[in-house]
Amino acid sequence: MAAFDDLMAFQRQTEALAQIAGRLSWDRETMMPRGAAAQRSEEAGALQAVLHACRTDSRIGDWLDAAEQETLDQVGEAQLRHIRRSYERTQRVPGDLATALARLTALSQGRWAEARENDDFSAFAPVLAEVVALRLEEGAALADGGDVYDAMLDDYEPGAKATDLESMFTALRPGLIALREAALNGAAAPKVSGQFDAQAQMRLARQLAKVCGYDMARGRIDKAVHPFSSGSGDDVRITTRTSDHDPFNCIYATMHESGHAIYEQSIDAAYALTPLGKGVSMGVHESQSRIVENQLGRSRAFTGWLYGQMKDAFGDFGIDSADALYANVNSLHRGFIRTEADEVQYNLHILMRFDLERALVAGDLAPGDLEGxxxxxxLRDFGYAVPRASQGCLQDVHWSVGLFGYFPTYSLGNVYAGCLSEALRKAVPDLDTQLGRGDLSQAMGWLRENVQQHGGLYTPRELITRACGFEPTEAPLMNYLTEKFRDLYPAG
Structure with missing residues (x-):
């Protein structure tokens, strides 16, 4: 297997360089001095040029052709599948375009952050137009005559098609709206009160990450404006954020990002620095973060345990019982921010972004007209007006760095999480008893065995089907949401 071995040795070097590029991005979000943005843009562009050269090296094609004649096991065949897909896609994108995109998005992220801070979309609109133009050029190259948006979507959810997602989201929408209308007309949930020390929040965040199974010996928790997870294998980092008046922002951002990080830490170590050594898709990745944050972390059983931990961390925080805490963390409420939205309305946020970015890509919406x-x-979907840009089109970082096709994977991840949760509860009948003790070990063990350890061995849809025993569909998610929120808001 000389060709396969040579190919994999080369691939490990390329994957290591990609990890370094990811570390530069992590640093930009967490610790980089503001004045370093221009230099970091050059660094990112230089590294992207090296990566592009590695990924388009003509030897890869020769190695692939030779390796495909060798006798390989299932893992070897999966490695070749990923490498060929990446090689063919990367070859379609000119090196100077890949470098220009890396430089521009490193710079535009800083412009977005400044515009967001100043609530000034007009300051960001010109650079957004540049990002859209370059991504359209890249998308057209990747599509090779096919649908440009599908080509962009394929970066994050291989094999997915926008028309299929549109059908799924269309099926979700009526039920989500009905649940929202019933709940928003119900009684208001209890609210927290007081000031919450940032250091106390971070101590609780670290405790929760460990409870979820996050290995701090191979990771770290920092703060960022927009929480995220970064890395794979033995260096997987997460960020969270704190708010003086809202500890749940920190708590559930931490649990969410822990779900992402634990996925990466749980992949079979034999796959490290290979195409199989990372999450297979963003939809599957999101399923892991969402099931930890929501189906487990917002369950009545787990919040009963969490109530005691919050009393220890903060003393009196304005909520007088575990049931009141459960109602609070699951309340449906008016709001503008996607990352702070409840489980029902979160998906409506994603459906809106999905439609808007498809319009941008199709040319039906000019970047300068995005705010309007x-x-x-x-206003049409939620019934009230956006007061300022930071609570509207500038709230998310994604488009500033060219992540078109990424947003729909969030709702797809929720769909996958609904399927996985249904299967998990059948496999672990006493799950609520365990969650009531703050014990997530068996739940996370089931996810590790059935989803996480496999990395990229299977296709996304195949992986979820194998784990659940049925093809993924939106029905389990809607069943879960309906049962949960009709119990919380019985008048609906």
Whole structure:
């Protein structure tokens, strides 16, 4: 297997360089001095040029052709599948375009952050137009005559098609709206009160990450404006954020990102620095973060345990019982921010972004008109007006770094999580008893065995089907949401 071995040795070097590029991005979000943005843009562009050269090296094609004639096991065949897909896609994108995109998005992220801080979309609109133009150029190259948005989506959810997602989201929408209308007309949930020390929040965040199974010896927790997870294998880092008046922002951002990080830490170590050594898709990745944050972390059983931990951490925080805490963390409420939305309305946020970015890619919406289109759509979908850009089209970092096709994977991840949760509860009948003790070990063990350890061995849809025993569908998610929120808001 000389060709396969040579190919994999080369691939490990390329994957290591990609991890370094990811570390530069992590540093930009957490510790980089603001004045270093221009230099970091050059560094990112230089590294992207090296990576592009590695990924388009003509030897890869020769190695692939030779290796495919060798006798390989299932793992070897999966490695070749990923490498060929990446090689063929990367070859379609000119090196100078890949470098220009890396430089521009490193710079535009800083412009987005400044515009967001100043609530000034007009300051960001010109650079957004540049990002859209370059991504459209890249998308057209990747599509090779096919659908450009599908080509972008394929970066994050291989094999997915926008028309299929549109059908799934269309099926979700009526039930989500009905649940929202019933709940918003119900009684208001209890609210927290007081000031919450940032250091106390971070101590609780670290405790929760460990409870979820996050290995701090191979990771770390820092703060960022927009929480995220970064890395794979033995260096997987997460960020969270704190708010003086809202500890749940920190608590559930931490649990969410822990779900992402634990997935990466749980992949078979034999796959490290290979195409199989990372999450197979963003939809599957999101399923791991969402099931930890929501189906486990917001369950009545787990919040009963969490109530005691919060009393220890903060003393009196304005909520007088575990049941009241459960109602609080699952309340449906008016709001503008996707990452702070409840489980029902979160998906409506994603459906809006999905439609808007498809319009941008199709040329039906000019980048400079995004703010107005966003505000009009939000008013139509949610029934109240966006007061400022930081609570509207500038709230998310994704488009500033060219992540078109990424947003729909969030709702797809929720769909996958609904399927996995249904299967998990059948496999672990006493799950609530365990969650009531703050014990997630068996739940996370089931996810590790059935989803996480496999990395990229299977296709996304195949992986979820194998884990659940049925093809993924939106029905389990809607069943879960309906049962949960009709119990919380019985008048609906």
């Amino acid at each position: 289109a966003w505000n009009d759509r939000f």
